[in-house]
Amino acid sequence: MxxxxxxxxxxxxxxxxxxxxxxxxxxxxxxxxxxxxxxxxxxxxxxxxxxxIGVDVTVEKKGLTPALADRLGRSDLVHRYNPELSVRAGARGFTPLSSDPPEAGDTKRGEHEGREQAPMAVNGVRDVGMLLPFSYGSMKVMAGRGITPGDADKGVALVERRLAEKNGLRVGDTLRVCSADGRRTVPLEIVGVFEDPTQDPPGRQPPHQLPGNTLYVPVGTAQRLGTGPAPVSEAVYRIGSPDQERPLHAEAERLLGKGTFDFRVNDKAYRDQxxxxxxxxxxxxxxxxxxxxxxxxxxxxxxxxxxxxxxxxxxxxxxxxxxxxxxxxxxxxxxxxxxxxxxxxxxxxxxxxxxxxxxxxxxxxxxxxxxxxxxxxxxxxxxxxxxxxxxxxxxxxxxxxxxxxxxxxxxxxxxxxxxxxxxxxxx
Known part of the structure; x- marks a missing residue:
């Protein structure tokens, strides 16, 4: 059988x-x-x-330009990146926030504050979601959206809630700002309104130091508002894992020069999750x-x-x-x-x-x-x-x-x- x-x-x-x-x-x-x-x-x-989530690497270098930051960001190791460039700007057709009126006997300082030519603090970014205040949730976009890589060189802006309420601004409105020397005026479409929980500092402060006078715009737009070459204060790059830290550091050395930049790694979120x-x-x-x-x-x-x-x-x-x-x-x-x-x-x-x-x-x-x-x-x-x-x-x-x-x-x-x-x- x-x-x-x-x-x-x-x-x-x-x-x-x-x-x-x-x-x-x-x-x-x-x-x-x-x-x-x-x-x-x-x-x-x-x-x-x-x-x-990945791992965030912060690169700082004296004289770091947006072009160099972009070249490192195009590395195959990088998932997202965000260079940050800060300039000052003036206001056209809207009223910036200001400190409390000066007390009696301090009229000169009040007159100087009123003549402030660059009351707006403009931060040029590529991806606002990678900024720590937004990623940790302390700052939140209340209406519209934030600045994204697709907004490169566009005339768009993310404005703070207090400035928007004072001037009756909404998503879709146009905000006109000018360079600190007043020579160039750039119209900006408001794509989002964010809220900064930071309270106004006590006493009289220059307008650009008030949280409500902060704007976020694309890096190219911030460069047009600058009065000269504006370096990138820092650039943050997101890689997949801590194992990719060394290869990215090697690429940064090749582009920026060995020993000429600060390279910091933050992998806490990666380790935790x-x-x-x-x-x-x-x-x-x-x-x-x-x-x-x-x-x-x-x-x-x-x-x-x-x-x-x-x-x-x-x-x-x-x-x-x-x-x-x-x-x-x-x-x-x-x-x-x-x-x-x-x-x-x-x-x-x-x-x-x-x-x-x-x-x-x-x-x-x-x-x-x-x-x-x-x-x-x-x-x-x-x-x-x-x-x-x-x-x-x-x-x-x-x-x-x-x-x-x-x-x-x-x-x-x-x-x-x-x-x-x-x-x-x-x-």
Whole structure:
């Protein structure tokens, strides 16, 4: 009789043992698949975190120009970057905020404040979302939007709430500002209104030091408002991980000159939010290896016990001239026939319970503080657990490998026996 057909008949005749073996394989395959799904979800979430959080590198150099800052920002290592350039500007057609009126006897200072030619503090930026006050959430865009890389060289502005309320300005209105020397006037479309929680300083202060007189514009627009070459005060570059710090430093040395710039790395947000995800992925990989080893041992013991219980059957088959390798093949087929349905059931269970398990291991707590580095970003995406064919294939391959090991190793004892020794063994 064909040993494959005999394996099917054996499984049907021993339904209870077949069900028990099916249960063992189902648990084993479910745990294996869960490990692979958790690894995949952690890898996707880590990649998303590297794009949205990453590591911020601040570069400062005397005489750093926007062109040099842009050249370093075009590096393949950089996901986002933001050079910052500060100038002073005057007002045309609107009234800047001012300090309290001067007290009696201090009219000269009040007259000088009224003649201030450059009351506006203009900050040229490429990506306002990378500024610490906005990324930490202390400053918030209340209406409209912030300055983005798509606004390069456009005449747009982000204005402070107090200035907008005093002059009745809204998103879409035009604000006219001029250079500090009054020679150039630049119309700016208001694309957003932000709120700075900083209170006005006590006493009389120059208008440009009042938080409400701050404007954010693209770097090119700030350069047009300047009265001369305006260097970049600092540039911040976001890279994917701390491992990319050295390559970026090497590129900065090539562009800016070795030892001529300050290079600071801030990876706190990365450590706080990405490293836990990496630990979950490592833990999932460890689970897969431990389960594979334990599964092989457990199934090997189960098959060994079954072989011992079926010694009489084996002796009769050997006495009838059945080859030993076919006896081992019969047991391998029996175990494999149970393993394949277990993989299908595990895939179904993974589709139903995988997402809740991923949320439990990788999801954020609802009461965790939302404010933090890069809070303007959408943040780390929720874990997405998907039962992919590749993961199911890996589980099926490992399951069949375990079944092969679990039957071949105990089956070595069959190769060493003879029909007479099996049939006359009373143990």
């Amino acid at each position: 064909n040993f494959v057909k005999r394996a099917g008949m054996s499984l049907g005749a021993r339904m209870s043992r077949t069900a028990g073996l099916l249960g063992i394989f189902f648990v084993l395959c479910s745990l294996l698949l869960g490990g692979f799904l958790l690894q995949g979800a952690a890898a996707r979430q880590e990649a998303d975190a590297q794009r949205t 990405v490293r836990p995800i990496q630990r979950v992925g490592t833990f999932a990989g460890l689970i897969v290896r431990v389960i594979a080893l334990a599964g092989a041992l457990i199934l090997g013991l189960v098959v060994m016990l079954q072989i011992r219980e079926r010694r009489a059957e084996l002796g009769v088959l050997l006495a009838m001239g059945e080859r030993k390798w076919k006896l081992i093949g019969q047991h391998a087929v029996e175990v494999a026939a149970v393993a394949l349905p277990s993989v299908a059931l595990a895939a179904l269970a993974g589709a139903l319970a995988g997402q809740p398990a991923g949320d439990a291991f990788l999801g954020r707590e609802d009461d965790s503080p939302a404010a933090g580095p890069h809070a303007e970003d959408p943040g780390i995406a929720p874990p997405t657990v998907r039962v992919e064919p590749a993961a199911v294939g890996e589980v099926a391959g490992i399951g069949l490998g375990i079944s092969l090991v679990a039957t071949v190793i105990p089956g070595i004892g069959i190769l060493r026996l003879h029909p007479r020794s099996i049939l006359t063994d009373t143990e």
